Amino acid sequence: MILLLTASCNDWLDVQPDATVSEKDLFNTEEGFYEALNGIYTRCAQPDLYGGEFTVGFPEVMAQNYSNSIYDYTRYTKTSIFDFTDPDFKSRKDNAWKAAYSSITNCNLILKNIDNKKNIFNTGIYEIVKGEALALRAYIHFDILRFFAYSYATGKTQSAIPYVNTYSNKVTPLSTVDETITKILADLNEAKTLLVKTDPIVLPTYVVGYPNDEDATEDANSNLFLQNRRHRLNYYAVCGALARVYLYKEDYSNALSNALEVINANKFPWTDPSALLEPDTKLKDRIMYNELIFGWYAQSQKTLLLNRFGSTETGQYIGYDPARSLYEVASVGAEDYRFKAWFTQVTNQEGPCYEIQKYMREDKDAENLHYLMMPGLRLSEMYYIAAESSYPTNSAKAWDFLNTVRFHRGIGTPLNQNSATDFISELLKEYAKETYAEGQIFYNYKRLNKNITSQTNVIYPASPAIYIVPLPDAEIEFSNR
């Protein structure tokens, strides 16, 4: 009798909290899936991931893009000399790892629940949610791979990172670089197939533009969840990510076809130089917003970014000579719009230098031309990928792709040297200029196994010592792999 009574009370004992929401309750509605997906983007836009470390943080520091004050207020000096035992670096990269996998876990929770709940979705939503969750999982894994593991070129069979694709408290074994990439590509390709069917961005009616642009239709959809597709991993973003991953894998034909799919869609207009050079700071386009295929909406990181770049005394900045040499101001870069728009000369305790204004905001968010975004994938990168992928087969075409971007940035001199080394060198220069403080150039050095030269001309030879960041101690200690 006792057992009977208690058994019948099982439902009553199943209490759901109300200040937080349980997995079971959240995934009972379509809105719950929206919230879970938005949650991942919000999580990723935090300072320990794409709102900071993975964009403006350590890859940029390690690519030697910043100057360091002797007081080292930012605690990045040790990172810039590749001291991976530095406690500040360790805690930062450990937190990034933790944040990345926490986001991946959230993707896995969506994917665990979505197929059973297929019938609660309005038409087309299921594909978007599932496609984005798969794409996010792959996108985040790819950045962990690029940061912590061997590059494909130098160690594709080396064991790399765990590719976590189930929700569990069980430890996932490490995959090799090659295996990881295969899994990333599988997820991205599945996402691509899902998104192509229903992503509004594919429709001709979806017009990219600034938020206050009358022609733009990015916030026209009555469902908030389907607005601003470029703030989430849309169909083209998945194509772009595929191009990036295929290039990493040295699969040039797939890289090219995916890059071209984005380029040929003609969805993303080149930024008008006048927007970059606009003297009225309220009308200034600081990040070439319309060229973003995908970016993280990072409005809440405004203060942190201001702290990081707002003062050359205590924050991150770039020295006078390094900046000018990066943008080749003395030669072809004299009129580079990017240099003009992103850097302001000031003087700090170490002399003249440049304040980085790429992420600068007006006080009131509404007064800005665009949202505060952390760039994820750019149109220009598609041209670079297309260029690099087509170089072995059609070098003239490759130079064309590169020159197109240069032309849109105010570099009128076309390039067409014949040496492959020159091509890569010029390509990397462009990458470095274009993605400054966006966290991409470091991975391109790593992918191509290039030496890294510091601003004081110290050469860090390409080697695991600078390219392989150790996994977090906790990961090794508690995994018993």
Next chain:
Amino acid sequence: MKENDYKKQLFANNCFHILKIMRIILFLIFLSTSTVFPNVFSQNNIFSFNFSNNTVKSILLEIENESDYAFLFADDLTKEMDQKVSTTVESSTINYVLDMVFRSTNLSYQIIDRQILITRKSKNTTLSSGLPSNTQQRTTIRGKIMDNKGEPLPGATVYIKAKPTLGVTTDLNGEFTFQVPDLNQLLVISFIGMETQIVNLKPNVLFYNVKLNIISTELTEIVATGYFQRKKDNFTGTTLTVSGEELKKINPGNIFQSIEAFDPSFKITTNNLLGSNPNSLPNINIRGVASVPTGGSGEVLRRDNLSATVNMPTYILDGYEVGVEKIFDLDLNRVASITLLKDAAATAIYGSRASNGVLVITTIEPEEGKLRVGYNFELNLNVPDLSSYKVLNASQKLEYERLAGLYDYIGASSQNELDELYYQKMYNVVSGVDTYWLSQPVENAYGFKHSLYLDGGSQNIRYGINLQYQSAPGVMRGSGRDRYGIGAELSYNLSKKILFKNVLSVTKVDATESPYGSFSDYVRMNPYYPMTDEKGNLIRKIDSWTDRSGTGGSLNTEVVLNPLYNGTLSSFNKSNYLEVNDAFSAEWNITDQLRVRGLISLNQKKSENDNFLSPLSNDYYFYSSADLAKRGRYFYQSTTESTVDGNITMTYSKGIHDHFINMALGTNIRENTYNSKWLTAIGFTNDRFSNIGFANGYQENTAPGSSSNIERLFGSFFSLNYSFKNKYLLDLSLRADGSSKFGTDNKVATFWAAGIGWNMHNEDFAKSWEAISMLKLKANTGLTGSVSFLPYMSNTLYDYYKTSWYSTGVGAIVNQYGNESLKWQRTRNYDIGLDLGLLKDRLYFTGRYYYKLTKDMLTDITLPPSTGFSYYKENLGDMKNVGYEIGTKLNVFKNKDWSVMLNGNFIHNSNKLVKISNSLKELNNKADEAQTNDDYKGVPLLRYNEGQSLNTIYAIRSLGIDPENGKEIFIKKDGTLTNKWDVKDIVPICDATPTLEGYFGGSVYYKGFMINCSLYTRFGGYEYNQTLVDRVENADPRYNVDERVLNDRWKQPGDVALYKDIADLGTTYVSDRFIEKDNTLEIRSIYLSYDFGKDILEKLHMRNLRTAITLNNLWRSSSIAIERGIDYPFARSFTLSFQANF
């Protein structure tokens, strides 16, 4: 109404028919059934009426009708009865009324209980006159057996002395019906633990009320388990029952300290930080700590912070579960008794809530009878105890500063400036400034308490009303706790079979924290600082120190502010709660053996916290003018907690010859809802506007917060208690519990206990024993659980990003891995015990040994972060608690006027981590890291290692101070010596657990005077002397320090000193040099009382009057000199009380 009809009929028939036949007067016991309070009579039988020319009979009939008196008279009084009288009485007793009525007749009366026997004045009608000519072969007699408090004794044996085989046992109401062969017999009435009584049957008495006297307190205790009651004598569980009266003799203001004195295994964790703060709730554990902290991120803990909240016992008040605060604020005058259930056999009926022990509290129930009034007054004086603080005086302090090198040129200021500073201070010293800062924020605090209790009623309806008010100010100025309470209890007994009872109580508590801040701020103030300027105004900025400790060696100025200044502002930190509780119960006595009882209790508690920090407070002294509008802070929190607790219990008890069975079957359901909301506002214009409405806005980067949860519990239990010939005892309990706190896979668990006992003194062979009057052996084992953890741990939970939305909507993110297979933490208990009474129980001794193994301890398991989580909850880890308890009581001397008693209760509990999880091991690494930072540099942190105890002190071994250079010599892990402190050399040094701790004392009684004394001692353990580290070695010479700095630190080569070089301002880290033996003796309580004699009471129309003085925490001596009461000092307390019952 039926009852009334019956009575009238009885009146008529008895008077005019039966009595005619019997021709004698019978004493019959009438049921008094007055259910309405008549207009002519007041309920307490004070009469007012006016009769003119009525017959005596009609007057008596009227009295009988309207009161619970019944009249008996012989039929030959008819003539007198018809006599007519006139009389008027006002507010008079029955005696006066009858005197008036019978004044002109020749009738007289005799009141026996509720029966009034009427006889002729001249006639010699004695009780024994006129034996009845008994025609019946057998006579049915009835009766009720009670203990000396009037509580019925079910299961008491009643038999004919001449024919022991002929006997009956009493039912649940202590009543019996017995067919005796004739009335010329002696009736033997016996009950375990009571003095056997022999009653001479009287021919004319058919109902016997017998009260049995207790042989010895220990023996006759009833164990109230919260669901049902057991006689302690045939119960095999380990329990302790103490009456409220006895508790009051230890400490009238603190029920927990009183319980601890009776059973030290009920242990209050000493909180050296919070001292005697009247608002700090105690942390309690019974028989050791059975859970380890789990706290999410797994914070590093100081040893003295090991939270006992997860080890808190379950509190059951009058049958339903309550929180510790309810007991903390309970008026001790309301407590009838407390029962502590300690081992599995006693607690298993609480199943999942049993592991940490159960404290059952019963409150005083109204007694039937006339209105009684009880009033209790207490005057309480708290005196701060600063005796543990030994700080330097002004001249010593300045000398220490000089020796510490504060005025030696090191580059901050020129030597001239330093000299100037020194002589300015010297000027203060010489001119007599020697402020004793410690006494500034404290005061002698007077509090008082009034408790009023009214009760009374008939057998059918009983009522009780209680009111209390208590102010309990603390010794820190402005702190205190005021308690208000009102309660009403009504019980209605329907035809003896069914009883309804309702208890409503309302409690309000206002708690205030001192605006003076932390006591430690005063301890560190330099004595050469004056408090006020020449005009008598408080100086706010007293001093400033400049050195080169700033970033990159830049100048750094540290300003010394007067902590007293905060106390003059309108800052406050107040909290209050209002709690309403209603408990309704119904009891149905289906048969004499079978009873069903149901209880439902509803409880709602609303609390608020208002914490205002004035914009003028010292905290804002350094705010720049740009932040002017951010000064001042108001924190507001509102919490509502509701609980529904219900249970139904069926009990059956039956004695058949030598077998006696008690059974209980019950079920219990409980739901607790907790909801809290809070916000912080900042920006107040000035000190006067302390209302939250004056705030400028929310605190930056904060949002209103909330927390809410629901806990549900459902359980059923069965309990069996069997005794054979009162010699062999058996207890079995089983409980199945379901809780919302646990994983979907394990919602329900079963718990059980089994116990056996042997009352050897009841054996035949024991009759020849002369010295041994009692010997009882018992043993039990069982499995109990514990769920004192946060709910929802088994759910995968999502949190919302409330403040930062994504451009496409609000986001939710998982924050906790829900382990659906989470199980109950279970404790395996073994307990063996011995009770021994010697020399007719003049010496009484109990001994217990227990072994508790907590399995499946709920701990955090650290995960590799690639799982997406840092940890999750798992059942892993075992902990063992082994201990013994010794209690002894000696009646040294006893006669009519004198009695002398001695007692002692001691315990030892040792704790061992048998198996621990990886996250606890991970905590050791965190502890190592934390050990080197400023907050914990000198604090021995809690570490977890298998085979060690939670009480183990971890430190580096040290050889002491090298007399050559004043530096400390450490022993590394490998045994080599070094001067360099390294966290890796930390090893377990010793177990802080005392060999024995407990209470002893005694009481002397002489003609109404009583003195009771209770002392506490512990010895054989160790303690880490934090004062030596924080206030001697790591002392900041710019502030006041312990006097040992000046006296015992190394000063020059050759000094054999306990503490390092006085000029060494470097950091001292944790080392075994500071571990000292902890042997402590304290006078916890001295109680003196006087009970006024009968003659005085009669004059005052009182039932009793007692006056008492209690002295608490009077004196203390310890082998370890440590500062006690860091944030709030300890206090000695004196209570004067008067207790009067009318």
